[in-house]
Amino acid sequence: MIRQPIRIIRKRKTREEILELSTPLFARHGYDGVSMRDIAAAVGLTQAALYYHFADKNQLYLDTVAYEFRERVAALKDMLAGNGTPWKRLECFVAGLARMMASDKDFLRLVQWVLLDTNEARQSTLAKQVFRDMFVAVHDLASELDPHVDAHLLAMSIFGLVIFHFQAGATRKFMPGRRPQQDNPEVLARHVCDLLRGRLASADGEAR
Amino acid sequence: MIRQPIRIIRKRKTREEILELSTPLFARHGYDGVSMRDIAAAVGLTQAALYYHFADKNQLYLDTVAYEFRERVAALKDMLAGNGTPWKRLECFVAGLARMMASDKDFLRLVQWVLLDTNEARQSTLAKQVFRDMFVAVHDLASELDPHVDAHLLAMSIFGLVIFHFQAGATRKFMPGRRPQQDNPEVLARHVCDLLRGRLASADGEAR
DNA sequence: GTCTATATAAGGATAGAC
DNA sequence: GTCTATCCTTATATAGAC
Numbered sequence: 001m002i003r004q005p006i007r008i009i010r011k012r013k014t015r016e017e018i019l020e021l022s023t024p025l026f027a028r029h030g031y032d033g034v035s036m037r038d039i040a041a042a043v044g045l046t047q048a049a050l051y052y053h054f055a056d057k058n059q060l061y062l063d064t065v066a067y068e069f070r071e072r073v074a075a076l077k078d079m080l081a082g083n084g085t086p087w088k089r090l091e092c093f094v095a096g097l098a099r100m101m102a103s104d105k106d107f108l109r110l111v112q113w114v115l116l117d118t119n120e121a122r123q124s125t126l127a128k129q130v131f132r133d134m135f136v137a138v139h140d141l142a143s144e145l146d147p148h149v150d151a152h153l154l155a156m157s158i159f160g161l162v163i164f165h166f167q168a169g170a171t172r173k174f175m176p177g178r179r180p181q182q183d184n185p186e187v188l189a190r191h192v193c194d195l196l197r198g199r200l201a202s203a204d205g206e207a208r
Numbered sequence: 209m210i211r212q213p214i215r216i217i218r219k220r221k222t223r224e225e226i227l228e229l230s231t232p233l234f235a236r237h238g239y240d241g242v243s244m245r246d247i248a249a250a251v252g253l254t255q256a257a258l259y260y261h262f263a264d265k266n267q268l269y270l271d272t273v274a275y276e277f278r279e280r281v282a283a284l285k286d287m288l289a290g291n292g293t294p295w296k297r298l299e300c301f302v303a304g305l306a307r308m309m310a311s312d313k314d315f316l317r318l319v320q321w322v323l324l325d326t327n328e329a330r331q332s333t334l335a336k337q338v339f340r341d342m343f344v345a346v347h348d349l350a351s352e353l354d355p356h357v358d359a360h361l362l363a364m365s366i367f368g369l370v371i372f373h374f375q376a377g378a379t380r381k382f383m384p385g386r387r388p389q390q391d392n393p394e395v396l397a398r399h400v401c402d403l404l405r406g407r408l409a410s411a412d413g414e415a416r
Numbered sequence: 417g418t419c420t421a422t423a424t425a426a427g428g429a430t431a432g433a434c
Numbered sequence: 435g436t437c438t439a440t441c442c443t444t445a446t447a448t449a450g451a452c
Contacts, residue, residue: 014417028326032240035445049418051447109324115375116320118236127379135383152385153373153399160372165364167323171335175343177360191361198406222435243427256430257436265428 015053018043019067022060027106030113031061062122065110069130072100072107080137086144091193093138094162098185098192101166108166135159145196161192223261226251227275230268235314238321239269270330273318277338280308280315288345294352299401301346302370306393306400309374316374343367353404369400 021042025034036057040047054060079096082089101108114130117123138158143151165188172178181187229250233242244265248255262268287304290297309316322338325331346366351359373396380386389395 030238030240030324032238036447037445045417046419047446048420048448052417057446112320112324115379116238116317116324123378124382127382131379132382139384149402150385150387150390150399152380152383152387153390153396154403155383155385156373156376156380157369157400157403159376160368161365164368164372165361168364168367170331171323171339172360172364174332174335174340175360175363176347177358177363179358179360182358182361188361191358191365194357195362195365195404244429245427253435254437255428256438259429260435 016067018045018050018053018060019064022064023068023110024106026061026064026113027109031057031117036060058122062125065114065126066129068107068110069126072104073130073134076100076134077137080141086141087197089141090145090158090196091189093141094158094192094196095186095189097159097162098166098189101163102183102185102188108163111163112167158192158196161195162188224275226253226258226261226268227272230272231276231314231318234269234272234321235317239265239325244268266330270333273322273334274337276315276318277334280312281338281342284308284342285345288349294349295405297349298353298366298404299397301349302366302400302404303394303397305367305370306374306397309371310391310393310396316371319371320375366400366404369403370396 018039022034022039025038025042036047036050039060040050043050050060054063076093076097079093080089082092084092114123114126117126135155138155139151142149142154142158146154169183172182226247230242230247233246233250244255244258247268248258251258258268262271284301284305287301288297290300292300322331322334325334343363347359347363350357350362350366354362377391380390
């Protein structure tokens, strides 16, 4: 039991260090925008050493994304697990997702890279391995919220309302009506939940 | 008047042909994923010829995006211009945006590339030149729809509800509850408008 | 496990002929 | 306006020493 050789621990350590240090690079510049040299320099190794740990660049990228998603997806699923009313759980999830997207820019950007990826193998691998579980949970919540609405569309809308806001973060700077507090995830979460609960235009005279 | 030399017409033609043929390449693979050689091959020129028309790759990309956005943004602004009630104009815009995103994948993807771009010069240029006008129009509509809601957030939400749906198009294939008709822009537009008008969960017993 | 060295291809960009 | 030819840099990946 204590015989576990140190070598293996070391190996794991280097491997994970590579994954962690390549995350911000891939998040910022995408697959084509990052070279093995860039990663080697960030880790403090030579390029050749990377090939000891990963078969090729594609595998390194795939493992980086999966590694980065694993714990975050688990955290998001936890937020959905509670046993309050569906609306309470929705509020909890929306707030959590907003907090995560606000604080973890790398994760947000990796999500976007995955959505844009045209490499079918990479995309289907990541979609099934990383998005599916989370989507299922929100999908189920959506059908609890309103059994008469298309749960698939509603789940997508919930993600879209939160994620797109942060996706557009950099360009929002140039748009009118921008106020600093809109970057506060609590403010966005309240806006999204109000919108989903139909509080929009409730003071409005139009036929609804 | 007839003296306009043919040479100039030709020049414009080639230039625009380059822009049009590089659009699907940049849309699919992004700035770093496309080489000048790729573009030259698509147009049927040699690489060197491209440098007669554009100073460098960056300029070619910038011009491609601007060219591609110009007419589409104009079309979207037209959709907002009518003089019906705010809700009617919203419906018209949402349907139009959904149709455009469904039919013009290149445009959809270029939007995503611009949002992801970390080159500040490129991003601020495109944000101001291309997104701002359109956002202003939706922002104004949003404050008409509900003067009590943060119009900036609401405008962003309207874009997010439509755009994110199509952004996630490729990964949605692997998600539960997926039905072909969800790809129909009319179906999505109705879903989004219903959601914005607060028809969600109207049959629900929860406190609202 | 990591290094040096290198093979081999692909990238952006320019010079000068036509 | 477009070509050929070429320069120089950067890229992925491997071989073999340590």
